[in-house]
Amino acid sequence: MERIVAELKPERVQEWLAAHPEWRLDSSGTVLQRVRSFPSGVAAAHFASFVSGLASSAALPALLKVIGDTVHVSLCPPQSQGQSQAPLTESVLHLANHIG
Numbered sequence: 642m643e644r645i646v647a648e649l650k651p652e653r654v655q656e657w658l659a660a661h662p663e664w665r666l667d668s669s670g671t672v673l674q675r676v677r678s679f680p681s682g683v684a685a686a687h688f689a690s691f692v693s694g695l696a697s698s699a700a701l702p703a704l705l706k707v708i709g710d711t712v713h714v715s716l717c718p719p720q721s722q723g724q725s726q727a728p729l730t731e732s733v734l735h736l737a738n739h740i741g
Contacts, residue, residue, distance in 0.1 A: 648728040657734050664737055671729060672717045673737050678710055685712045692740055699736050714740060 651670075658664060664675045679685040689705045689712050696703035696716070704715040716737055718727040 647731055649730060649734070654729055661737065667715070671727065672715050673729070673733060675714045675737070675740070677712045677714065679712070680710065682707070682710050685710050688712050695736060695739055699732060701732060701736055703736075
């Protein structure tokens with residue numbers, strides 16, 4: 642997966658969110674979040690492993706919490722040195738598209 646680092650304008654993020662209502666922004670506006678439910682905890686764990694591999698291949702951080710049969714996914718851009726919260730990038734949206 643190719644890495645795209647261009648920062649997105651808020652309008653672009655809102656446009657993407659409108660087309661992908663299953664995703665939402667956290668209160669900081671820099672983290673995409675989604676919750677997925679599965680038939681079993683084993684299926685949820687396999688999905689979390691899949692997402693972890695995708696994020697790793699894109700060199701993007703992903704926070705994954707498996708709670709029973711549910712996976713909580715949080716995606717954000719990598720932080721630059723001295724930057725506490727980086728703006729969203731196309732690569733984060735691209736990864737979210739792959740996750741579904």
